[in-house]
Amino acid sequence: MSQYSGKICFYEGKCFTGRKLEICGDCDNFQDRGFMNRVNSIRVESGAFVCFDHPDFKGQQYMLEHGDYPEFQRWNAHNDHMGSCRPIRMHGEHYRMELFEGADFADQCVEVCDDVPFLQGRGLTKNCINSLKVYGDGAWVLYEEPNFRGRMYIVERGDYSSHVEWQAQNPNIQSIRRVVNYF
Numbered sequence: 001m002s003q004y005s006g007k008i009c010f011y012e013g014k015c016f017t018g019r020k021l022e023i024c025g026d027c028d029n030f031q032d033r034g035f036m037n038r039v040n041s042i043r044v045e046s047g048a049f050v051c052f053d054h055p056d057f058k059g060q061q062y063m064l065e066h067g068d069y070p071e072f073q074r075w076n077a078h079n080d081h082m083g084s085c086r087p088i089r090m091h092g093e094h095y096r097m098e099l100f101e102g103a104d105f106a107d108q109c110v111e112v113c114d115d116v117p118f119l120q121g122r123g124l125t126k127n128c129i130n131s132l133k134v135y136g137d138g139a140w141v142l143y144e145e146p147n148f149r150g151r152m153y154i155v156e157r158g159d160y161s162s163h164v165e166w167q168a169q170n171p172n173i174q175s176i177r178r179v180v181n182y183f
Contacts, residue, residue, distance in 0.1 A: 012040060030083055041071060042069040048179050065179070099124070101124060102130050102131065103162050104161045119176065128171040136157070141153070141154055
């Protein structure tokens with residue numbers, strides 16, 4: 001299995017019951033595969049995935065790592081809608097990211113290499129991250145609230161000159177953690 005793939009199974013019913021959709025790569029629209037957008041349980045058999053509540057990789061993001069999610073509340077969803085997913089592009093085990101308070105890599109910058117439950121504890125003066133650069137091998141999850149809570153956004157290797165590029169509605173980011181991918 002390549003480092004860009006994995007296997008995830010979606011179920012219409014709670015506790016892995018009902019119709020099943022098995023995916024081993026990108027799926028931009030569950031309905032194109034004959035599966036409606038109601039998902040009440042998920043089993044990630046390998047890899048890590050970012051799932052979206054709308055087709056075409058849009059809407060609220062959910063990061064799902066290896067394991068069982070017997071009901072939608074387990075992946076922090078507020079409803080049972082799911083429309084698309086893709087594996088998280090893991091490149092290895094080296095994590096490094098620069099966070100900038102300003103857009104276009106301006107203003108105060110903080111470099112991180114590990115999980116941070118409260119970014120303001122690292123010397124940032126605001127709770128806004130307007131741009132960032134992801135180096136190294138690993139992917140990251142950004143959270144709008146401290147202690148890895150609230151709306152989440154997944155970023156992978158690359159430069160993001162604005163919070164809009166990681167599909168955020170605003171630049172409020174208060175905690176981050178590494179995606180640890182178990183195959």
